[in-house]
Amino acid sequence: MDFDAIISNLPLYLKGLWVTLQLVIMALAAGFVLAVPVALAAASRNLLVAIIPKAFIYFFRGTPLLVQMFMIYHGFAQFDALRESFLWLVFREAYWCALIAFSLNTAAYTAEILRGAIEQTSFGEVEAAKACGMSKPTIYRRIVLPSSFRRALPAYGNEVIFMLHGSALAGVITIVDLFGAAKIVNSRHFVPFESFITAGVFYLCVTFFLVWLFKRLEHHWNAYLRPRETIAVPTIAATAAD
Amino acid sequence: MRKLVTAVVTAVTVALVSTSVIAGEWKKIRIGVEGAYPPFSSITADGKLVGFDIDIANALCAELGAECELVPQDWDGIIPALLAKKYDAIIASMSITEERKKKVAFTNKYYNTPAKFVRRKGSGIEISMEGLKGKTVGVQRATTHDNFITGEFGEAVDIKRYATQDEAYLDAVAGRLDLLLADSVAMDDGFLKTDQGKDFEFVGPGYSEVKYFGEGAGIAVRKEDQDLVDMLNKAIDAIRANGTYEKINSNYFEFDVYGG
Numbered sequence: 001m002d003f004d005a006i007i008s009n010l011p012l013y014l015k016g017l018w019v020t021l022q023l024v025i026m027a028l029a030a031g032f033v034l035a036v037p038v039a040l041a042a043a044s045r046n047l048l049v050a051i052i053p054k055a056f057i058y059f060f061r062g063t064p065l066l067v068q069m070f071m072i073y074h075g076f077a078q079f080d081a082l083r084e085s086f087l088w089l090v091f092r093e094a095y096w097c098a099l100i101a102f103s104l105n106t107a108a109y110t111a112e113i114l115r116g117a118i119e120q121t122s123f124g125e126v127e128a129a130k131a132c133g134m135s136k137p138t139i140y141r142r143i144v145l146p147s148s149f150r151r152a153l154p155a156y157g158n159e160v161i162f163m164l165h166g167s168a169l170a171g172v173i174t175i176v177d178l179f180g181a182a183k184i185v186n187s188r189h190f191v192p193f194e195s196f197i198t199a200g201v202f203y204l205c206v207t208f209f210l211v212w213l214f215k216r217l218e219h220h221w222n223a224y225l226r227p228r229e230t231i232a233v234p235t236i237a238a239t240a241a242d
Numbered sequence: 243m244r245k246l247v248t249a250v251v252t253a254v255t256v257a258l259v260s261t262s263v264i265a266g267e268w269k270k271i272r273i274g275v276e277g278a279y280p281p282f283s284s285i286t287a288d289g290k291l292v293g294f295d296i297d298i299a300n301a302l303c304a305e306l307g308a309e310c311e312l313v314p315q316d317w318d319g320i321i322p323a324l325l326a327k328k329y330d331a332i333i334a335s336m337s338i339t340e341e342r343k344k345k346v347a348f349t350n351k352y353y354n355t356p357a358k359f360v361r362r363k364g365s366g367i368e369i370s371m372e373g374l375k376g377k378t379v380g381v382q383r384a385t386t387h388d389n390f391i392t393g394e395f396g397e398a399v400d401i402k403r404y405a406t407q408d409e410a411y412l413d414a415v416a417g418r419l420d421l422l423l424a425d426s427v428a429m430d431d432g433f434l435k436t437d438q439g440k441d442f443e444f445v446g447p448g449y450s451e452v453k454y455f456g457e458g459a460g461i462a463v464r465k466e467d468q469d470l471v472d473m474l475n476k477a478i479d480a481i482r483a484n485g486t487y488e489k490i491n492s493n494y495f496e497f498d499v500y501g502g
Contacts, residue, residue, distance in 0.1 A: 077416035092418050094402075174402045174413075183318060184403065187384030190321045190345050 005189035006198050009181070016181030017202055023177065024167050027099055028160060031106035038107065039114035040140070053111065060108030065166050069101040073173050098170040106163045113155045117148035150221045157214035161207055168203075178202055268470055270309045272329035273299050277314040278406040280432035281494050282335045285314065294499075297490045298352055298481075299333040302461075305477040305486070317382065318405055321345055324462060330470060331463050335425070337386040338456040346462040349474045354458025354501030356448030357387050358426040360414070360434065362441055367420060369446030374398050380410040380419040387423045390454040411438065421445075427499060458501060 006013075042053040060068065076082055076091050090096045121144050129139045171180035182199035186192050219226075275295055277285045283293040291312055303310035313329045324332055324346060338348045359379075361367045367377060375398045381387045383403035391401055399421075404410040407424055414422050415438050422429065426448055433439035449455065461478075463470050481487045482500070491498060 074412065074416075077413075077418070083417055088417070094418070172405075174404060176403075183405075184383065186322075187318045188341070190325070190342075192319065192322045 001194060002189075002191050003194055005185060005191055006194050009185045009189075012176075012181045012184065013178065013198060013202065016176055016178040016199075017206075019175065019180075020164075020167055020170070020177040021206070023095075023099055023102060023170055023175075024160075024164050027102035027106055027167070028163060030099075030103040031110055031163075034103065034107040035110035035114055036145075038111040039118060042111060042115045043118040057108045057112050057115075060105050061112060065101065065105050066169050066172070068105060069098060069169055069173065072101050073097040094170075094173045094175050098167075098173060098175055102163065102167060102170075105166070106159065109159050109162070110156065113152050113159060114148060116155075117152040118144060120151065121147055150225075153214065153218050153221060157210070157218075160214070161210055164206055164210065165203065268306065268308055268330075268473060270311065271303060271306070271331060271470070272311045272313055273303075274313050274315045274320055274324055274329040274332045274334065275299065276317055276320065276334040276406075278317070278408050279335060279428060282428060284432075294353075294490065294494045295333050295335055297493070298487075301481050301486050301490060302333075302474060302477045305480050306473055316405065318384065321462065324464060327464075330467065331461050331474065333461050335428070335459045336462050338458060338460040339386060339389070339454075340456075341389075342462065345465075347465045347468065347471050348460035348462055349471050350478060351458030351460050351501070352478050353499040354450070355425055355427040355499050356450040357390065357423060357455060358429065358444050358448050359446045360422040360424075360429055360439075360442050361420065361445045362414075363443050365420065367445065371395070371398055374421075376400070377420040378402060378418065379421045379423055380404060380413055381423050382407045382410060385424075386455045387425070390449060390451070391423050393454060407432065414442065415439075427495065431494065 038053040038056060041049050042057060044050045072091070073094060076097075082088060082091060090100075125143050125147060126139060129143045134142065167177065168179035170177045171183055174180075176184065178199050182195045185198075186195040189195070275291060276283045277291055279293070279295075281293055283291065283295040286292055291314065296312065299312060300310060311329075315323050315328070315334075317334070320332055320334060320336075321342065323329065332346075333352075335353075336342070338351060342348070359369055367373055374395050377398075378400045379391055379395070380402045381391055381404070383405060388401070388403060391399065402410075402413065402419060404413070407428065410419070410422055410424070411433050413419050414433075422433075422442075426444065429439075429444075434442055434444070461471075461474050463474070487500070488498075491500070
């Protein structure tokens with residue numbers, strides 16, 4: 001075992017970690033913003049409204065993330081029209097190509113999670129809202145969406161962890177993310193075990209933080225689903241002493 | 243029953259002993275090659291390995307009277323796989339450098355060609371600290387070219403590192419790179435003379451500083467196999483002397499790649 005090479009390359013790993021975090025956070029943010037309208041449309045009973053979002057979800061859930069990323073990075077670069085347009089400023093950079101692929105991918109999975117939650121909304125809640133005279137948009141804003149987000153939280157936490165791990169694919173297209181850094185260290189110092197286990201430990205740490213974060217969020221937002229905390233009841237012994 | 247057991251045990255023992263004897267005398271040599279570095283090493287459409295490295299490997303084995311098995315392996319893992327005994331020698335245009343010598347033993351060089359930059363025709367990029375500032379340069383990861391550009395121009399340029407040279411060509415054609423840095427012969431035959439490289443040209447001098455590029459390309463062998471190093475060195479001298487090297491050389495190049 002030779003961890004000297006790892007220690008001298010720690011700055012490279014930290015830079016890689018920073019790139020990984022940037023990619024994951026931005027992809028999750030963009031993906032979530034995109035997922036809400038897609039989920040709402042996909043949950044619609046009107047087939048004309050639902051068909052396009054459903055096709056989007058089906059495509060991005062039905063193909064590997066690596067294939068999607070290669071299509072955007074290598075595939076789009078093949079078309080002269082794209083290369084000569086202003087869009088090339090974005091597609092020229094591996095970084096943006098990866099970010100676009102990750103965002104669309106996580107948007108599809110998130111939309112599917114939300115769609116399920118929206119469709120499972122208890123009819124009683126909706127009926128009560130109607131009885132109170134809320135309009136349809138108000139019902140969505142006040143009742144359906146908040147309740148769906150809460151119920152989707154555990155599944156979404158899982159998707160966030162998958163996105164973190166999926167982001168390692170960025171290392172394949174010249175981006176020096178955490179995995180890219182590990183590949184550089186490995187190929188310079190020929191220590192595959194040490195270089196990849198170090199990247200693995202970093203991923204573990206981030207995952208640990210995410211698990212903790214989602215536990216807190218669930219604790220906070222799903223408090224109404226928890227069993228009530230027991231209230232201190234005076235014991236018989238204490239009562240008898242009185 | 244007992245006889246049968248004895249017979250089996252004897253047979254297995256004999257088999258084990260005889261294989262180890264063969265291994266000791268190097269009757270069979272497994273050679274790691276890359277397969278993504280034309281014209282030195284590439285894989286044809288029907289999956290056959292071809293190229294200068296491949297022909298040299300076969301010629302050396304013929305010279306040694308040994309049976310050769312060629313094992314394709316990605317560049318990134320080519321030294322770890324040698325150390326893990328997936329093969330016994332690497333013939334993959336590997337430059338003899340100090341960093342690599344810490345892990346493996348090398349034979350003498352079997353060729354030595356300079357490194358050069360390639361630019362898109364008409365881009366007007368000049369090779370100097372000023373001219374390179376802010377430019378994007380593509381190299382194959384963990385090669386002498388990677389070390390050179392990182393060490394000499396690392397502050398000025400944006401370096402994109404690829405697992406194979408072919409991927410760097412792909413991104414150069416796509417327009418993601420301003421320059422390529424690689425072996426001049428590999429780029430001339432593997433890229434500039436091909437259809438995809440027709441809009442590109444060499445620029446700047448040839449680089450062959452020993453500090454970065456070593457003494458040329460050698461064959462890497464595990465350090466404990468010094469006997470194989472000696473055998474391969476003799477074989478390299480022999481094919482240089484008997485004209486085999488020259489014949490292979492002329493199949494690929496118009497000049498002697500062995501170098502001065």
